[in-house]
Amino acid sequence: MAHKKWLACLGVVFLLGGCASTPAPVFYTLDNGIEQPGPQGVAPSIVITQTNLPELIDRPQLVTRMANNQVRINEQQRWGEPLRRAIPRVLAMELGRKLDTGRIVSVPIDAQRIDADFRLSLEVQRLEVVEGRGADADIVWRLESRHGKVVLGRSVLHETERSAEPSALIAAQRRALAVIAAEIADQVRRWQEAAK
Template sequence: MMRPMNAAAGAVALALLAGCASAPPERFYSLSNGMGVTEAKAPRAAYYIEVPAVTVPQQVARNQLVVSTGAGRIDLLEQERWSSPPASEIGQALSLAISGELGTIDVFRTPTPDSAPVYRISTNVQRFESAPGQYALIDAVWSVRLVGSSKVLTCRSVANEQVAAGYDALVAGHRRAVARIAADISKAVLAIAAGTPPTC
């Protein structure tokens, strides 16, 4: 009796292993990996920035890539995933890109000297669209305010990048879109810090 039972158990184990082996591997993507590693373009700034948590639309607030595949249709890709939720990915990438552009550091949730100016940058992503082989789009409303001041500049940036086929190209397009939005924000911070009227 023992031999047939052992054989059956072994067959089940082999079937389970075969099923696991045949499952496609998961791939993870990042918007911030390598962002801001180049030397800052501006001299060391005499101020800091704060980049609080970014908000994104609920339908893309998940680790799986959400892609547009037709009019009004989206697909959730189980094997293609962000390394962290998109809000975190965008926030980290913006922080690194803006810090590198301005030659400063992001001090969100970090104590700073009382006399140091800190510019708070809030970002609300209203659209985060991914269409493989077509475009990667980020539509964001953002604001810059000197902490302690009631004056605030609120602007909108729409970055629509054409992309080639494949998910690597799609993610690269989103990275370019983040960089464009970061450049818009950096220009505004520079203008405010210089005391000139900022524009969107």
């Protein structure tokens, strides 16, 4: 009987030791958390109404694409917020900087009644970190003007980052979103010029 109690106690010690050795997860955000000077302009207004993501990255863990069609789902490295909310929010911030306007917001799909000069929806094909290479982005976007004119665009790019540090790879993803924001901003400017 004493032998069984000793074994049970030993099992509890091993179990507690295993729990104690598991590192706590680290949480990341897609933005850099640095306050930027506010935009000075007032136009145009853009509402980002919808963002769809592939299931591969629509999860709390950071996902790294590796060689031989493999991916690593990093259980100890996690997003602080869902990417389906973070991507449009960061894109809205970048668009605000490019167009010098504070009238760009991202909202859930059920908040479609917001009045805006432009409506933007995103279909994310890829926004991945690739081991040893950086970040790959492929986003199809649909921009609709207040008057019903629509343009479909697709931004495909690669941001090089040799570091394997998660924060450096996330910074590469953020840089990719800044480039995509610049492409969308160019389309908005073209429409504004044509309307003059």
